[in-house]
Amino acid sequence: MKFSIGDQVSFLNEPGGGKITAFKGKASAMVMLDDGLEIPYALEQLVHKSNQHEKQKEEPKKIEISQIDPDVFLAEIKKITVEKVIREKEKPLLKKISKSRTPIEDEVDLHIENLLPSHNGMSNGEIIDVQLRHFTKALDNAIRNNYYKIVFIHGVGKGRLREEIIALLETYSGITYRAASYECYGWGATEVLIR
Numbered sequence: 622m623k624f625s626i627g628d629q630v631s632f633l634n635e636p637g638g639g640k641i642t643a644f645k646g647k648a649s650a651m652v653m654l655d656d657g658l659e660i661p662y663a664l665e666q667l668v669h670k671s672n673q674h675e676k677q678k679e680e681p682k683k684i685e686i687s688q689i690d691p692d693v694f695l696a697e698i699k700k701i702t703v704e705k706v707i708r709e710k711e712k713p714l715l716k717k718i719s720k721s722r723t724p725i726e727d728e729v730d731l732h733i734e735n736l737l738p739s740h741n742g743m744s745n746g747e748i749i750d751v752q753l754r755h756f757t758k759a760l761d762n763a764i765r766n767n768y769y770k771i772v773f774i775h776g777v778g779k780g781r782l783r784e785e786i787i788a789l790l791e792t793y794s795g796i797t798y799r800a801a802s803y804e805c806y807g808w809g810a811t812e813v814l815i816r
Contacts, residue, residue, distance in 0.1 A: 624650060629670040632662070635765070638670065648725055649766075660759060661727045663766040725766065729759045730774040731782065745781075753785055760793070760813065768815055772801045776809040786811055 624630070624641055630652060631638035643651040645661055652662045731752045733740045740748055756773060763771040775782045790798045790813065801810035 624664060624667065624669070630667040631670050633666045633668050638667075641667075645727065646725075649727070658755065658758060660762050661725075661766075662762065663725060666766055725763075725768045726770045726772075727759070727763060727768060728772045728774065729756070731756055732774065732776060749782055749785060752782055753789065756786055757789065760789075763813075764793075764796070764815055770812060770814050772806070772810050772812050774801075774806060774810045777807065778809075783811065 624644075626641055626643065628641045629638065630641060637654065639652040639654040641650045642653045642659060645651060648665075649661050649663050650667065651659050652667070653659045733743075733748050733752060736751055736755050740751075743751075752775075759773070760771065773786060775786060787798070790796065790811075795816050796813055797816070798811055798813045800808070801812040
C-alpha cells in the first residue's frame with residue numbers, strides 16, 4: 622500500500638491513528654497522533670482512513686432464495702471452503718517470510734525542546750513527566766511493532782532523566798539496555814534491544 626506525507630491513517634491492530642508527517646526508511650513512518658505526539662509506526666501496520674470508510678460503505682448484495690440455483694450454490698460453497706483452506710495453509714509461510722524482514726530500529730530524542738513547542742514556565746518535574754510519557758509511548762510502540770532496537774537520547778545533564786528511564790526499563794521484561802554508542806551520542810543516550 623502506498624502512503625504519502627499528509628495521509629490520514631488508522632492503526633491496523635489497535636484503535637487510533639493520525640497523520641503521516643515523515644518516513645523513516647522504507648518500512649516505517651512518523652505518525653502525528655491527535656494529542657500532538659509523533660511516533661514511528663511500521664507501514665505494514667497502517668491503513669488509509671479513506672479505505673476503511675469505503676469498505677464500510679460496501680453493502681452485501683441481497684439475493685432472494687427463489688433466485689438461487691442449488692447446484693451453483695453448492696459449487697460456490699465448495700469454492701469458498703477450498704479458498705479458505707488454501708489461505709489457512711499459507712498463513713504459517715507468510716509469518717516466516719515476514720520475520721525475515723530487516724529489523725526496524727529507531728532513535729528518539731527526549732530533549733524537551735524537541736517534544737514541545739515551548740516549555741517556558743514548566744518546572745523540572747513537569748518537564749521530566751513529559752519526557753517520560755514520550756519515552757513510555759515510544760518504547761511501547763517499538764515493542765508492539767517488533768522493533769529490534771530503539772535509542773533514547775536523553776542528554777547528560779544531572780542524570781535524573783537517565784535514572785528515571787533506567788528505573789522504567791527495569792519494569793519491562795523481554796528487553797535489555799546499555800549505554801548507546803559513545804562515538805554517536807557521547808554519554809547522553811541509552812540503547813534498548815527488544816527480543
